[in-house]
Amino acid sequence: MATQSKRRNSGHAPEERDDRSVDVLLRVASGPGFLPRDFKREEALQLQAEFEPLVQMAIDAPGELQRQEFSRRLGELQRGGLSIWLGSARLQSGKQTLVRYSSFRDMHARLSYALLLLAEEQAPYQRVLRRCELPSCNKFYLAQRNPKGGPANRVYCSPEHRDERHNSYDRKRPK
Numbered sequence: 001m002a003t004q005s006k007r008r009n010s011g012h013a014p015e016e017r018d019d020r021s022v023d024v025l026l027r028v029a030s031g032p033g034f035l036p037r038d039f040k041r042e043e044a045l046q047l048q049a050e051f052e053p054l055v056q057m058a059i060d061a062p063g064e065l066q067r068q069e070f071s072r073r074l075g076e077l078q079r080g081g082l083s084i085w086l087g088s089a090r091l092q093s094g095k096q097t098l099v100r101y102s103s104f105r106d107m108h109a110r111l112s113y114a115l116l117l118l119a120e121e122q123a124p125y126q127r128v129l130r131r132c133e134l135p136s137c138n139k140f141y142l143a144q145r146n147p148k149g150g151p152a153n154r155v156y157c158s159p160e161h162r163d164e165r166h167n168s169y170d171r172k173r174p175k
């Protein structure tokens with residue numbers, strides 16, 4: 001318990017920040033309809049044109065994505081795309097602890113970072129990355145275990161979209 005509250009003092013855990021960056025990348029790649037409202041539409045379209053094929057590649061040809069993009073994106077972050085600096089915080093015990101702050105230069109750098117996470121072999125994202133097969137949706141998402149048991153959502157982003165697609169199959173299927 002004590003250890004947990006100490007950790008909370010140093011801000012978000014790195015994995016949590018990674019999750020958020022990946023979430024933004026998947027939204028941008030999925031199209032302007034999936035973005036938070038404060039996003040500029042023109043910038044979003046430009047970023048989508050660049051990142052949508054790359055996120056698709058993370059599903060279809062992850063090895064190719066790594067060969068093509070890894071060094072390039074890493075270079076962007078190393079040359080000022082991502083800044084990390086250190087601060088400190090005093091714990092209740094009176095001892096000091098390190099606090100790491102990081103910030104991205106711009107949205108492009110943030111998305112490049114998230115793309116690195118998708119291209120990375122060890123990261124958990126690549127294995128669970130999916131694209132909803134309902135044509136009117138086509139959203140990229142991370143498949144998660146069904147909390148109520150049963151299989152993960154590997155084909156459709158939501159139960160609603162699964163039902164919608166299955167109903168339309170039923171209508172089209174000749175009897």
Ligand SMILES: [Zn+2]
Binds near residue numbers: 132156
């Ligand atoms: Zn969907």
